Amino acid sequence: MKEGVERLVTETGAGQWGTALALATAFFDLKCRVFMTRASYNQKPYRRIMMELYGAEVFPSPSSMTDFGRRVLKERPDHPGSLGVAISEAIETVIKDPKSKYSLGSVLNHVLMHQTVIGQEAKMQMAMIDRNPDYVIGCVGGGSNYAGLAYPFIQDKLNGKLAAEFIAVEPTAVPSFTRGVYAYDFGDTAGLTPLLPMYTVGHNFVTPPIHAGGLRYHGKAPSMSILVKNSIIKPVAATQRDVFEAGKTFSRCEGIVPAPESAHAVYMAMEIAKMCREKNEKKVILFNLSGHGLLDLGGYGEYLSGALPDNCEPKSFAFEDLPMMI
Numbered sequence: 516m517k518e519g520v521e522r523l524v525t526e527t528g529a530g531q532w533g534t535a536l537a538l539a540t541a542f543f544d545l546k547c548r549v550f551m552t553r554a555s556y557n558q559k560p561y562r563r564i565m566m567e568l569y570g571a572e573v574f575p576s577p578s579s580m581t582d583f584g585r586r587v588l589k590e591r592p593d594h595p596g597s598l599g600v601a602i603s604e605a606i607e608t609v610i611k612d613p614k615s616k617y618s619l620g621s622v623l624n625h626v627l628m629h630q631t632v633i634g635q636e637a638k639m640q641m642a643m644i645d646r647n648p649d650y651v652i653g654c655v656g657g658g659s660n661y662a663g664l665a666y667p668f669i670q671d672k673l674n675g676k677l678a679a680e681f682i683a684v685e686p687t688a689v690p691s692f693t694r695g696v697y698a699y700d701f702g703d704t705a706g707l708t709p710l711l712p713m714y715t716v717g718h719n720f721v722t723p724p725i726h727a728g729g730l731r732y733h734g735k736a737p738s739m740s741i742l743v744k745n746s747i748i749k750p751v752a753a754t755q756r757d758v759f760e761a762g763k764t765f766s767r768c769e770g771i772v773p774a775p776e777s778a779h780a781v782y783m784a785m786e787i788a789k790m791c792r793e794k795n796e797k798k799v800i801l802f803n804l805s806g807h808g809l810l811d812l813g814g815y816g817e818y819l820s821g822a823l824p825d826n827c828e829p830k831s832f833a834f835e836d837l838p839m840m841i
């Protein structure tokens with residue numbers, strides 16, 4: 516704002532990052548423009564209204580606001596959008612407007628590092644109950660919430676002070692870690708960003724419209740990708756219905772409705788707990804409840820009525836357009 520910037524522009528999947536930036540810009544009297552993936556825009560109208568309430572302009576992506584959005588819509592008018600496409604639209608907007616700056620909500624290593632306050636606090640909380648985690652679990656879209664929780668504990672693991680296992684959960688519909696390749700790829704679909712070394716299903720992959728909109732990203736953060744590559748973090752994938760079932764069970768036990776993204780972590784925490792029960796083992800399971808699902812009740816309603824598709828597992832990926840294999 517002091518540098519004369521008038522507007523911040525961003526993408527949002529679930530809408531949580533867009534909401535955060537909308538509020539921050541309201542505090543600083545800046546304008547905010549959010550490209551929200553079209554599937555989420557339609558699934559979660561109240562999330563859009565919340566961003567508008569905080570003063571942001573919100574457009575469903577792909578939109579007709581940008582050249583790239585128009586091109587995508589021409590090729591496929593029913594395109595459900597993806598974080599990659601929304602990032603491209605946000606960057607194109609900024610390139611054309613010197614008074615605007617782009618702000619990315621995940622993926623980049625420094626964004627992950629900002630979130631490590633979560634893990635620092637979790638470590639203090641674990642110390643208060645005099646326990647160490649045996650498992651550290653989180654969902655992964657670009658990687659920010661899980662890195663936030665896990666990296667401070669991984670530091671202890673690498674220093675030989677902790678024996679925990681680290682599990683990153685992604686949707687089977689967008690399986691960059693479990694079925695993708697480790698390559699240099701663009702962070703966005705149009706190819707406007709620098710190349711990033713990461714696990715990816717390819718920047719041209721059209722992510723199925725699952726309700727966990729924040730996990731509909733083709734790649735994963737470089738720093739987390741290297742931890743997976745070196746087997747320090749173990750990736751697993753979960754199907755949409757298993758995830759919503761876990762979210763339902765958690766809601767009934769705790770009274771807290773987890774976001775569909777976070778319900779991936781809940782699902783895996785429950786799987787590990789069941790395994791421990793079968794083996795008669797007592798373990799400490801730490802997982803990140805990255806967001807609430809009170810604006811995702813449409814998705815939960817679909818699940819309760821039996822209308823939610825189980826598994827939009829992709830048959831193929833977009834590896835042919837990868838700029839460089841590693």
Ligand SMILES: Cc1ncc(COP(=O)(O)O)c(C=O)c1O
Nearest residue numbers: 529621656657658659660729806
């Ligand atoms: C509640 C929630 N959890 C997780 C994510 C995934 O993003 P990341 O992997 O950057 O934490 C999102 C993204 O929108 C989200 O809204």
